[in-house]
Amino acid sequence: MHSEKELIEGCLKEDRVLQKALYDRYCRKMMVVCQRYSKSIQEAEDTLQEGFIKVFANIKSFRGDARLDTWMTRIMINTALNAQRQKLYLLPMIDVNEVDLHEDETISLAGIHFEELIRIVQSLPDGSRLVFNLFAIEGYGHKEIAEMLGISEGTSKSQYNRAKNILKLRLSNYKNEYGKFGEAKV
């Protein structure tokens, strides 16, 4: 088992064995990231492949300020965003004042396998899926998301609201079908 430092140094030397070892260590985790931002597994694999090529090509720019997997996740997200950027032009532009953010009813995610959750996220419309991932999971604010995607802050909020409504609906359907929901509030 190679240490993270050895893997980085090996990748800097373009040692294919250590590049493969780095890939083997992080590919499954990065696959989750890519699938969250993609519509399908094939699209996620394309993003993962492109993302890892960027990782190996730009490993010299990794300064060690953050954890390696955090840095790689950032690259995967950017790769996914670039792939989806053209779809963002289709997002409806909504003024911030029109967005109604309200507290949601109590819904639990307990007992749902994350693969099912990924499928539910993948079912979101493109813009809503990106905003939901960036806001809810990565933790960015709407202002940052608006700058990253080149949309207005209001559009980001409205897309997020839309995503929440769709997710609530899908989770309710899932609950009705399998009866696995309970305690936690969403």
Added chain:
Amino acid sequence: MNMENSEKQKFEGAWREAFHHAELPVADAVWTGIESGINLSEKVRMQQRVVFYQRLAAAMLVFALVMGGITTFFVSDLFNQQTITQNTVSQNETDTKSVNSNEGNTNTLNAAGGKNESTNSSELISGIGTPNSSKLFLDDLDKAKQTKGNSQGGYTEAYHYETKPLIKTTHNRTSISLISISDLLVEPEAIIKGEIRNVTIVRKLPAMPASFMASRKRENEKQENVWASLGASTGNYSPSISAGSASASRSFNQYQNSGTLNSQSGSSTSSSRGSAFSMGVNMGSRISNKWVLQGGVSYLTQSINYTSNFAAVNGTNQSYVAVADFMNKSSAVAATTPYQINSLNEFISIPLQAGYLLVDKTLGLQINSGIATDLFMQNTLTDKSGQLSGTTTGTGENSPFRSVSWAGLMATELSYKIGNSYRVSLVPGVRYSLNSIVKSEIATSNPLVWDIGFRCRYIFK
């Protein structure tokens, strides 16, 4: 803002927690695609590097030619100036062009003033070794003179004559002088009056003064005309495999179709850089003042690492190392975990180079360019972990390697002369194979070597 934070604490927290340590399986094809992408980017980088080296070589050649031209121009110009300087005595004497009279009296022609002056014989021009007996070079004068009529005492002849170097003895000094008889005729007053009688031709000056000939002789003695050198070099080696990115998928399809690898993805990829080493002997000869020709024979190795995920299997079920680019289609293969292979190519190289001497002094600088005929000896594949048996491939019909290939050479040679018979030099250079070292139906590989060498030259007298 509070609402946003509140949302994050509930909704987002639950989702983030759900994906926190999540992992999903990834298809093997993704890594194959990544490898292909890396190889492709390396190939693009290599192509950019080759273009850079080509431009660098072109720039070096242009620089060498410009420097050579400038050097030639200034050296010849300096030589002319030195000749003229030597020919010119002092300011008072500079404009004086003297002609020795038959009687020992001299009619000195002052070109500046155009006046005739009489001086004693010590300031006269005389033939070499025959002071006071040399007169005008009448044999030359005879050839050049054209009669234009008589005037002033019967001697009026115009001479059209080329500049000839003469020796002028001035105050016991001998210096070179250029006299053009036509110069004598610039001013009508400059024409020597009176008849020249009983002129004897003592000696015609050689085209090159003796003193200068002596210095040239010394230079010739110093010049390095033939030499032998012993040298070695080491540097970076890139195989420049054109089908590098495709080799993985090609080998996959190839073996899948043959049924020997079935559904396994067999691939082998090379590092972007390896190392090269060469050592050999050279003979060199100067073919002109500035050009030299060098040739010889050298032993050349090119080493690079591969990563492969399969091994070849022989009839006794023994596994040995295999690289997809260079192996026979008929070989049986077995999938393995990725392992590293060292590939060592050995050649006998016969270089022939022309060199241009930019600086030919104790410290020398020359630009070499030429071609080398590379005779392939063998390729040795070794498993770096030592688990699999190595293999050696020579030349022949079944060999994936060409027996003969050619490489273009370009180098700069910075040298320093030690004593009269030795010269050591540093030789940074580039070598690029003009044709593929492997047979085209398998892959193409045009190795690029960027190295620095050391040579010790023995100069034959």
